[in-house]
């Protein structure tokens with residue numbers, strides 16, 4: 001049921017933008033005010049979140065390893081699984097971020113009569129996650145053509161490569177298919193894998209639906225509802241936004257505002273949601289710490305500066321009170337002090 | 344705060360990347376395109392101009408399929424208030440380029456702006472190419 005609420009929320013956002021943008025004058029709100037607000041909240045929220053994470057203590061060296069740590073010379077060291085130097089950590093992080101290496105190990109658990117628990121390799125999640133993330137990245141980079149004038153050559157090349165097969169007119173982008181197929185798989189996984197479905201919440205479905213709606217409105221306005229989608233006018237608007245001299249064209253059709261509004265909703269939602277794994281992946285201590293606990297003692301940098309306090313020093317400090325309270329002490333009070341006391 | 348310089352450095356890189364469009368042209372950008380009006384003096388297109396602006400590629404796609412797959416080579420009639428009734432063969436070179444005879448000043452002016460590079464001209468000839476062939 002939880003996905004129904006998420007779907008409802010996305011549909012509500014779409015309706016707001018759809019009917020809102022039809023009100024004369026509101027194009028300025030949806031085309032200029034909301035995008036500016038969204039980018040400010042996105043950047044501010046992102047920085048705040050990272051700052052918050054960076055402030056939390058890391059009391060122990062808690063990297064996860066699944067390989068032999070550096071040890072004696074004749075024991076082979078697994079440099080990627082148990083990185084010992086910063087370079088090795090960077091290599092491990094790069095593979096994690098660029099190829100989702102730990103997701104590649106994702107397994108499927110099944111319980112059989114017995115009861116017997118089995119694990120089997122399941123690369124689907126990794127494959128479709130990779131397709132989705134790279135398609136998304138390429139689409140976002142390609143979209144820069146709507147904001148940059150002149151369009152930088154690398155974006156032109158990327159556009160060319162992405163429409164290499166020249167299918168249809170306007171040509172189909174491969175990443176459009178990749179984005180939608182990837183998202184549909186990730187959604188189907190939540191829906192049809194029972195354990196995953198059980199633990200999926202509103203906040204798991206919402207970003208999926210939001211991204212699906214963004215992708216579908218984008219593809220629809222490119223391939224189907226072309227009317228009122230004058231890319232030259234839209235680009236004039238995009239360029240106006242980034243040069244702080246916003247212009248709105250009255251003729252752009254509502255589906256564009258729906259697309260844009262959903263993107264703004266995504267930007268605003270981003271820093272406060274699980275989508276922050278974009279920044280979080282760089283900060284995860286289980287990946288970004290060195291596995292050198294045999295050589296170097298990890299000291300929590302937040303440890304307060306506590307001086308050693310031996311029992312002897314403790315007794316020196318409190319001897320009078322201890323004697324007074326009848327607690328046995330190792331060294332009795334000095335006699336003259338005792339003699340002086342009754343006076 | 345742990346690894347302050349790394350965190351701040353990473354955040355700075357991220358913010359710079361996200362704001363690329365803002366500093367890319369240092370708040371200046373080239374002007375929007377102004378496609379040249381047809382040199383032959385025509386004042387209407389084959390379809391309403393708003394439709395042409397957004398959907399001319401759809402129209403070309405429909406025409407291409409109709410001509411090549413269904414052999415519907417009917418003539419296109421345009422009633423121009425100044426030039427009277429104009430007739431064209433249905434097609435990219437036959438119709439569009441007859442009026443918009445300067446591809447570089449017309450089609451390309453927009454396409455460069457929005458970074459669209461239709462591959463049509465690897466087979467179809469632009470009026471300029473035809474003229475240079477004929478001059479040989």
Ligand code: HEM
Nearest residue numbers: 139140143146173176214215218219221222234238260263
């Ligand atoms: C999260 C960011 C975004 C995603 C994932 C996204 C996704 C898409 C997709 C999948 C398409 C289909 C065609 C293509 O791939 O180029 C598209 C088209 C489009 N998007 Fe976006 N979009 C995003 C942000 C934006 C923004 C900020 C704008 C505002 C200017 C925008 C305006 C457009 C336009 C005008 C089209 C039609 C392009 C064409 O007809 O060639 N998009 N979008």
